[in-house]
Amino acid sequence: MDSLTQIAINARKASIELQNLTAENRSFALNKIKTVLENKKRNIFKANEQDKQNADQLVKDGTLSASLFKRLDLESGDKFATMLQGISDIDRLPDPIEQITYSSKLDEGLELYRVTCPVGVLLVIFEARPEVVVNITALAIKSGNAVILKGGKESILTLTALSSAIQSALSYTAIPPNAIQLVETRGEIDALLDMDKYIDLVIPRGSNSLVKYIQGRTRIPVLGHADGLCTVYVDEDSDLNKAIRVVIDSKVNYPAACNAAETLLIHRSILSSHLLPLVTALQSNNVLLHLDKESMSQLRSPYDTSRIQLCVPENFDTEFLDLEMAVKVVNDVEEAIQHINSHGSKHTDAIVTENEHTAERFMRCVDAAGVYWNASTRFADGFRYGFGAEVGVSTNKTHARGPVGLEGLLIYKYKLCGNGHVVNEFGEGKKKYLHEKINVFRDNLIYKY
Known part of the structure; x- marks a missing residue:
């Protein structure tokens, strides 16, 4: 088995493990990541400075646009502090998982619930902005998703430093380390785009050409926008x-x-x-x-x-x-x-x-x-x-549109709780479905599974 397939399999296994973790587990992990990133700030800035020096030459050579270069800087202003604040903002959001969005009594003792759940495995591809690694990591952990990240080569040193800090933080938590993985080359992306067996959603963040390339290259659903006109x-x-x-x-x-x-x-x-x-x-x-x-x-x-x-x-x-x-x-x-x-x-x-x-x-x-x-x-x-951060902006007309935060990384499943019920008991001359609304409070889940 090749290494990329193993990465995808590991992400799938991690996404299943995440399903069993509590909101407290995920909150602890987010706070640990924030602490470790703050402690490793000097090393991260050193890597970012080297990336900027390398990228400056690429701009002079005409192989990197000035707009991408602007997005590379992690040191100026309050960008790093804002990135860390985003983790705290995401942590403070209500737990998005297992929220009931629909409920119905089909029969006495037969109750149907539609509940929110993670999408599963995300593949996020982005250019230049190294802080995306932290934003996506925080959103993925909060929403219970595993994620494979691919950033631009122009920010590889910063990405590696950030990823190393995140992995160090995760080693102290219940979050499986393969829940957050970083890949480095474009060739790896081409291979991962074929792995619809393991990857559930692709989220590209970058140029028009990047997004259109990905949209035309994969069977996996793509959430994103090609232009910002x-x-x-x-x-x-x-x-x-x-x-x-x-x-x-x-x-x-x-x-x-x-x-x-x-x-x-x-x-x-x-x-x-x-x-x-x-x-x-x-x-x-x-x-x-x-x-x-x-x-x-x-x-x-x-x-x-x-x-x-x-x-x-x-x-x-x-x-x-x-x-x-x-x-x-x-x-x-x-x-x-x-x-x-x-x-x-x-x-x-x-x-x-x-x-x-x-x-x-x-x-x-x-x-x-x-x-x-x-x-x-x-x-x-x-x-x-007020989403804490965003995974990207979607111009799709699917389950998520506009700036995509936690809700855009969730889907839902139907849970039916019965007591030996069978379809054969319902129909003409038999039982009729009740279809009665069940009153359910978000913080007091009463269904019996």
């Missing part, structure tokens, strides 16, 4: 100050993120009052603008002509992941909705308006995982939603 529509009834705040934050706060806005739509009737202030605010933040002909013709000085280009059709299908934005004039909210549904990626789109009816129309009709009213698209994040 987010749009802000500034309506005729918008407040200018709110519009500027929302547009600037959506584009500038972190332009390399998948929830950064790439397109600005503006209602034709407010070009004279809103367009120049919006353009000026964006240009003051060094945003290169791709304007359509109408918005270009409406501009009057002062503005920086070096940061403005006439747009081409492809601009509205481009995820810039940088300080660039496409701008288009629309007639009304209906045209804005049509444009977003035609060019967007079903990730997150926002409307700025004081008209509640228009906002409701937009949020009902835009086909996206997140639809916002007078709020930045950058709020599309599991941590900001």
Whole structure:
């Protein structure tokens, strides 16, 4: 048996062992991981510094994008502290396993319950961001899933340091060590994508090309998004100050993120009052603008002509992941909705308006995982939603959509508790099913298995 098959088998066995662990077991493991990561912070930063030095050369050589390089850094600001806080936030969430979501009495002594349970074995593939290892580990342990992790080669030293710390922490807990495994090469991923016998769900986090490659390469269900083509529509009834705040934050706060806005739509009737202030605010933040002909013709000085280009059709299908934005004039909210549904990626789109009816129309009709009213698209994040962290963002229309936290790593099973019941006793001229709702409290499970 080859080593990769053994990794997958080990993950499957670990996922079964996890089913028997208590919420207390899992909580203890999360706190231990946080402690060990904090203790090994210096070694982790040393590895991250080396990765950044190596990646800087890759950027200079043109083999690594600047946006991926930005995501590699684990040392700047409060990124490491936020990562550790995410573990605590996940730990504090209610235990998601064995929660009853449906109950019915079929007959006296025959009771049916639908209860939440882990998906099983996850394969998570991501680029650059080394903190993903910790985020996914915490979510997997809390939700009772085993996970196989594959990060980008540009962050391999940091990933190894983080994985080593996690394995060290797990050795003090009831969590089987094979519940969290790290693989290193792309060739290993190709082989694992064929192992639908052992792996239940693939979650890719990375570039459009990575996600599309994985989606076309495996029979295993894939949860993820290929693009982050987010749009802000500034309506005729918008407040200018709110519009500027929302547009600037959506584009500038972190332009390399998948929830950064790439397109600005503006209602034709407010070009004279809103367009120049919006353009000026964006240009003051060094945003290169791709304007359509109408918005270009409406501009009057002062503005920086070096940061403005006439747009081409492809601009509205481009995820810039940088300080660039496409701008288009629309007639009304209906045209804005049509444009977003035609060019967007079903990730997150926002409307700025004081008209509640228009906002409701937009949020009902835009086909996206997140639809916002007078709020930045950058709020599309599991941590900001209160999920503790996220395993990724899904634009699928399956069991999970948008930022995926614990609930997205759960499925359910039906448990039927009887007393020698058989189907043959029911039917025409025999017993009839009662189908009566059973009152059940989440923290007081009363079913008898």
